[in-house]
Amino acid sequence: MTRRILDHPVLGKIENNNYVSFIFNNKVYKGLENESLAAALLSHGIRTLRYHEDSGSPRGFYCNIGHCYECRVSVNGQSGIRACVTPIKEGMIVESNGPLQPLNKEDRRLENG
């Protein structure tokens, strides 16, 4: 089921019909080629793009113009890619990053010398 606006009252019907599939967190989704990753996922109702590294609270896109880096995801293994300004291509593998594993006390002591 898509939440995409297919017939907009002002902008009219969507002419682009070039759907491509991509993988987000091990599930296959379809989106229009060259639309932003964030838009493609939003059309499937996915608003949580990653989880905060420290607290683990869910994050989605915020500024949507590439400034805030809230929507960063991993694309084809490369991390820190902004979902709001990255056009989707066929076969992209997208993963959201979760909270980082906290160091235990022993490791921390070693790290601080």
Added chain:
Amino acid sequence: MIICRCEEVSYKELATTAAIYKCSARELKLRTRAGMGYCGGRSCRTMIDKIANTSASTQDRAYVSLKYQPPIRPINFGNLGGQNK
């Protein structure tokens, strides 16, 4: 209300710190970590400046706002070294 989203710093936390220490924007940043996150303070810098500047004793002409410094965008070492050229 969250001001710095990268480091999850709330307005309350910033306002309280600014009220207690009556500090400069830079000191406020260092005390709370607001503006030190992944985005480099791109979304909250002006708000931190504003909060620091409104606490009474810092309102003077010598006030220095938070600076911009390289890299202006987060970049990984691979790209910096031209790995993906």
